[in-house]
Amino acid sequence: MKKIVECVPNFSEGRDSGVINAIADAVRATEGCTLLDVDSGYATHRTVYTFVGDPDAVVQGALAAARVARKKIDMTRHRGKHPRFGALDVCPFIPVANVTMDECVAVSKAFARKASQELKVPVFLYEESAAGDYRRRLPDIRQGEYEGLAERLKDPRWKPDFGPAEFVPAWGATATGARNFLIAYNVNILGTPNQAHRIALNLREAGRGEDQPGRLRDVKGMGWFVDEYGMAQVTVNLNNYRVTPIHLLFEEVKREAEALHVAVAGSEIVGIVPLESILMAADYYIEKEGLFLYEERSRIRLVIERMGLNSVAPFVSEKKIIEYIVADPPDEPLAGLSVRRFIEEISARTSAPGGGSASVAIAAIGTALGAMVAKLTQGVRKFETVEPQMQKSIPVLHELTRSLIPMIDADTSAFNDYMEGVRMPRDTPEEQAVRMARMQAGLKTAIQVPMAVMRHGDRAWDALCEVAKYGNPASISDVQVGAKALETGIWGAFQNVVINMADVIDPAFKDEIMTEARAIETRARIKCRQVLEILDNIQTTFLREKR
Known part of the structure; x- marks a missing residue:
């Protein structure tokens, strides 16, 4: 059985199409890698790439992309709304098929070692690859962001796992590790960024602090305003969609928005999602509304409509659902005949x-x-x-x-x-x-x-x-x-x-x-x-x- 690992590197460039395309081309040119999605944000000044391959191929694909970023991204000039501390800000590896989490940990360490040696940049391990619990969460590693990185690297507790413990101004630092499938998900709010952030604080697991935790587990989030959409968003990462599924997050945002007398105007999935997460949402709305739907395509369409997934960009199943993207054509020489x-x-x-x-x-x-x-x-x-x-x-x-x-x-x-x-x-x-x-x-x-x-x-x-x-x-x-x-x-x-x-x-x-x-x-x-x-x-x- 073919081993498939997903890699989702986030680069601190969302405006220069030349740089964005050059990074994408580097992944495409890597043997054994299939680029699935490129998602850029002007306001966030960030591009999320998603590609898959076998364990060795994804390491080479990530390295190829990082080489381009080392030449073309200068963090000294970077400003964006998304938290970041490096040109290649974060590079997670996720098991998709016939691969264990331990194997993905090994993949992340192989990438960290090779990238730090070749590019001479500091690399931190996070999530399942972290050396200690205090370094497990990305926000903890990235605290202070790029602007505070020079001082942070002086602290022995924050010595990089690989590479020099020195500030590299043009690059910053990179976090890499193995994690479960993360869904990046945004809900559109016809309100202010402050209202969106208020909703996010009520829902995200960390809440407003230890004394005021949020309602939803395994959720990271914040509120912001996206100029190109002309809307505020509650932007979240669902770290475990089986614990907090996308439809639950959407419905909770609607509830919070109603209490603030503001409207929800659909939502968007950034990158790709597992089919299971969409079908879980379909089951929820089918049961809630007493519907009868049995065909997979109809169930997906229901979710697109109920959650407004077409609100800011078309939700094309063949390009957004990972099982559809990586599926090989059926080997049916007989069944495929007339x-x-x-x-x-x-x-x-x-x-x-x-x-x-x-x-x-x-x-x-x-x-x-x-x-x-x-x-x-x-x-x-x-x-x-x-x-x-x-x-x-x-x-x-x-x-x-x-x-x-x-x-x-x-x-x-x-x-x-x-x-x-x-x-x-x-x-x-x-x-x-x-x-x-x-x-x-x-x-x-x-x-x-x-x-x-x-x-x-x-x-x-x-x-x-x-x-x-x-x-x-x-x-x-x-x-x-x-x-x-x-x-x-x-x-x-x-x-x-x-x-x-x-x-x-x-x-x-x-x-x-x-x-x-x-x-x-x-x-x-x-x-x-x-x-x-x-x-x-x-x-x-x-x-x-x-x-």
């Missing part, structure tokens, strides 16, 4: 795709037909009385259909491990034993694909029965075809399990899997018959009423 080409592939003089892939496609068609009829029934005035049943069934059938489609290709590639075992050497007893073990492991892996198809199909029956009972009677034939398709798809997957199990020598595995498979196959026949009986009765009544 229906004609897929059938022609099955008919070709090759063993794959064969009955396994066909069975998955047939099962997916079965669940899709059920989903279609439920969606055509839901929201129709004459079927208002069955709305609860449709709202319960639609998400199940919709998601099962989406989950089954990729298995069309998974079935065809399921024998890769087994075939690798077949090709292994077998000249000695030892080689034969290793080969047999690999082949057996490959067979078990291959069997799990049709078993997954059977399990997914089995989960559809209750929802399909509800659609048969309460769905639009004009679509009876669609549900009938769906039920028979689902039964056939499960039966086909079962036959794949049976034929592959013949060569498995592990009796415990055989017993466990075959017991489950037979139960699912038997239940499919029973449930299909049940659906058809329901539909036969409804069809008789429906046709009688039409005469």
Whole structure:
């Protein structure tokens, strides 16, 4: 599995497009790095870059960006509204996929060591990389900002972790470390910066001091005025969006603003966000307003509208949500074909795709037909009385259909491990034993694909029965075809399990899997018959009423 680390360096330049672009180009030119976002602020005089790569690549990308900043940014002339103490003010590394926090700590230290040696600048470690608790928080390290840095570096307690304990006027200092995913989030206020700051003080964890803590945990924040927007903002960092999610912060700001008789005019996410944080907000508004939304895109759209995420710049999901940005195109050579080409592939003089892939496609068609009829029934005035049943069934059938489609290709590639075992050497007893073990492991892996198809199909029956009972009677034939398709798809997957199990020598595995498979196959026949009986009765009544 590919290791992905996110790096979010913040540079003290938000006005000179030449410098901003040069730093971006340095990241883009680094092999293994993908630049995801560049977010500049004129008033803050700061640009936040977001890029991802493997652990080694992100170190090189951050170094490349820092080299440009060393040549082109002069902190002696810098003025901006955002707290800062260096040209490369802060450079966090965040685990995204298949990477531990400890690995990101090591990445941050590797960057700190190389940057301090090459650029001859002081570098501090913060967050999870900090040497002591008093150096963990960025505001503590950055206290006094650039203007107070020369005096601070004279204090032995604030000796840099890497590099010289000397003031470098053109650069200042840099903080780097490993941390959890941080969401930079601003809520727009049609009021004064003082009012925005007052709201921030009430909400941020530090509050107004130890005696007056704020209400929300893991939140850092302040209020300011952004000239290019013509609005004040409550600007926050959500250090742990699972503790204080974005929608909670937004709703609390609205509450505070109402008490001050000022209006909230939407909000903005700076940089990128995890999909989970957006879907958490969607769940909140869906429950609060009693809505019925099941498609991911619709849920995201709801959040954009309710939180005003388009208020100052377009919120484009493909550019703002990290899972969408880094997602590789689906490896679906079969599922991506046209229906004609897929059938022609099955008919070709090759063993794959064969009955396994066909069975998955047939099962997916079965669940899709059920989903279609439920969606055509839901929201129709004459079927208002069955709305609860449709709202319960639609998400199940919709998601099962989406989950089954990729298995069309998974079935065809399921024998890769087994075939690798077949090709292994077998000249000695030892080689034969290793080969047999690999082949057996490959067979078990291959069997799990049709078993997954059977399990997914089995989960559809209750929802399909509800659609048969309460769905639009004009679509009876669609549900009938769906039920028979689902039964056939499960039966086909079962036959794949049976034929592959013949060569498995592990009796415990055989017993466990075959017991489950037979139960699912038997239940499919029973449930299909049940659906058809329901539909036969409804069809008789429906046709009688039409005469």
